[in-house]
Amino acid sequence: MFGLFFLSTLSTFPIHLARAVSTPDDFSGIGQITVINSSDWRTADPKKDTVGCLDDHGQISLADCGTFARLKDYPWTLSSKIGNCSFTDKTMPTNNESWYGKSDHAWSCDPSYVAEIYDELYTIGGFPYTFLCWGDVACYYDAKTVPSKESPKSWLWQYRWGSQQRDITPGHTMIQLIWNKTGDLPKREDVVPAPGPRVFVNEKQTPLLQGQGIQ
Ligand SMILES: *[C@@H]1O[C@H](CO)[C@@H](O)[C@H](O)[C@H]1NC(C)=O
Ligand SMILES: *[C@@H]1O[C@H](CO)[C@@H](O)[C@H](O)[C@H]1NC(C)=O
Ligand SMILES: *[C@@H]1O[C@H](CO)[C@@H](O)[C@H](O)[C@H]1NC(C)=O
Ligand SMILES: *[C@@H]1O[C@H](CO)[C@@H](O)[C@H](O)[C@H]1NC(C)=O
Numbered sequence: 001m002f003g004l005f006f007l008s009t010l011s012t013f014p015i016h017l018a019r020a021v022s023t024p025d026d027f028s029g030i031g032q033i034t035v036i037n038s039s040d041w042r043t044a045d046p047k048k049d050t051v052g053c054l055d056d057h058g059q060i061s062l063a064d065c066g067t068f069a070r071l072k073d074y075p076w077t078l079s080s081k082i083g084n085c086s087f088t089d090k091t092m093p094t095n096n097e098s099w100y101g102k103s104d105h106a107w108s109c110d111p112s113y114v115a116e117i118y119d120e121l122y123t124i125g126g127f128p129y130t131f132l133c134w135g136d137v138a139c140y141y142d143a144k145t146v147p148s149k150e151s152p153k154s155w156l157w158q159y160r161w162g163s164q165q166r167d168i169t170p171g172h173t174m175i176q177l178i179w180n181k182t183g184d185l186p187k188r189e190d191v192v193p194a195p196g197p198r199v200f201v202n203e204k205q206t207p208l209l210q211g212q213g214i215q
Pocket of ligand 2: 037038146173
């Protein structure tokens with residue numbers, strides 16, 4: 001799941017950076033998910049680039065922000081009051097305009113879905129914000145539109161690219177998700193730390209973390 005991933009460890013991370021730096025443990029508890037227009041995490045700025053937030057169904061919304069909770073043990077997945085969230089619901093719209101994402105279903109929260117480890121989102125230490133990644137270090141997503149007064153909600157899919165479509169789906173917007181923690185889950189003794197890449201990136205040596213490339 002986390003193959004081909006060669007990044008520095010905490011010990012080599014420059015601790016003199018002025019900006020706040022996120023750690024994997026910042027993605028926990030209860031929070032909202034901010035959606036930003038971004039194709040490069042190094043320059044992404046939620047103050048300038050925010051286009052909305054995710055609602056309880058998993059749709060991008062202008063202001064109807066949902067509340068999500070991350071399971072504090074296996075499989076460390078997200079749920080809203082609607083249910084567990086994943087890319088697996090086959091009743092959700094497909095990314096039909098994308099060359100590689102034609103059969104992908106939109107991220108959504110489903111009342112009857114039992115989440116699995118493949119549904120886990122995670123973050124990577126060293127990010128300036130708690131960006132949420134999926135699968136093989138895919139830290140960007142594909143949105144058909146961003147919300148506007150005319151079209152207040154929009155779905156998001158995995159961002160996939162390859163030789164037939166090197167960039168975001170034409171006409172779509174490349175986005176990133178940021179965890180905006182608002183609280184903790186009730187305390188419990190048997191917390192199991194989430195797996196995922198316990199590694200750190202910095203702006204000088206990192207790849208762009210666009211994990212869904214198809215050769
Ligand atoms: C997090 O939420 C707070 C309160 O709603 C808001 O003021 C802040 O701008 C949000 N931060 C991000 C990165 O979206
Ligand atoms: C997203 O950002 C890019 C680059 O700044 C800009 O060209 C584009 O218009 C923005 N898209 C939306 C939907 O705001
Ligand atoms: C994708 O689906 C939408 C909505 O069903 C449809 O309007 C559009 O023509 C489709 N586009 C392609 C490229 O198939
Ligand atoms: C959501 O997924 C978790 C983890 O698999 C599971 O324990 C829980 O029962 C699921 N919730 C529902 C409503 O199916």
